[in-house]
Amino acid sequence: IEKHGGLTYEALKEMTYMNQVICESQRCHAALGFMRKICTEEFQLQGSDGLTYRAKPGEHIIIPIHALHNDPKYWRDPEVFDPERFDEERKQTIQKMTFLPFGEGPRICVGIKIAMLQVKACIATLLRNYRLELSPKTQVPPKISPKYLLSEIDGGVWVHISKL
Numbered sequence: 598i599e600k601h602g603g604l605t606y607e608a609l610k611e612m613t614y615m616n617q618v619i620c621e622s623q624r625c626h627a628a629l630g631f632m633r634k635i636c637t638e639e640f641q642l643q644g645s646d647g648l649t650y651r652a653k654p655g656e657h658i659i660i661p662i663h664a665l666h667n668d669p670k671y672w673r674d675p676e677v678f679d680p681e682r683f684d685e686e687r688k689q690t691i692q693k694m695t696f697l698p699f700g701e702g703p704r705i706c707v708g709i710k711i712a713m714l715q716v717k718a719c720i721a722t723l724l725r726n727y728r729l730e731l732s733p734k735t736q737v738p739p740k741i742s743p744k745y746l747l748s749e750i751d752g753g754v755w756v757h758i759s760k761l
């Protein structure tokens with residue numbers, strides 16, 4: 598931030614480790630736990646149990662983002678928070694369509710870039726100016742509430758914030 602004379606676009610772009618931390622947080626707790634799609638072309642789904650299903654146009658399909666992000670078939674030790682999964686080298690090995698925090702394909706989130714910049718600016722501002730300590734009121738490990746469409750932690754996220 599000092600190098601760029603403030604929290605500029607260039608400064609945010611250089612915070613590459615923060616990208617890794619945000620990606621890993623999204624893997625563990627994606628904002629949207631699943632997506633709904635409507636089948637447009639007939640195709641065959643192959644289940645890991647050997648069963649197949651022929652999807653027909655017009656049928657509703659659920660893409661289980663949260664389950665894909667935590668499936669040991671695609672992620673080693675999925676329960677471990679490990680931002681190194683997203684370093685330049687290792688992120689090349691992530692199987693396509695198994696990391697979907699912003700969706701994929703023609704309807705991928707149009708706000709990815711602005712969302713990432715805003716989240717990074719927010720975290721950088723907080724870390725620069727405040728000390729954050731987890732309050733015992735926050736459940737660990739966090740439990741996602743089934744009540745909402747977007748992922749929300751049961752009981753909320755409580756943090757003690759004090760000025761540095």
Ligand code: HEM
Nearest residue numbers: 628629632633698699700703704705706707708709711712
């Ligand atoms: C961290 C923040 C965000 C997350 C996790 C997120 C996630 C997503 C996801 C998963 C989808 C795809 C939904 C689907 O295919 O069913 C989506 C679509 C979309 N997002 Fe975001 N989003 C974020 C921020 C934003 C922002 C800041 C904007 C606008 C500036 C935005 C605008 C949109 C729009 C317009 C679509 C629909 C695109 C389409 O259907 O063609 N999003 N987002």
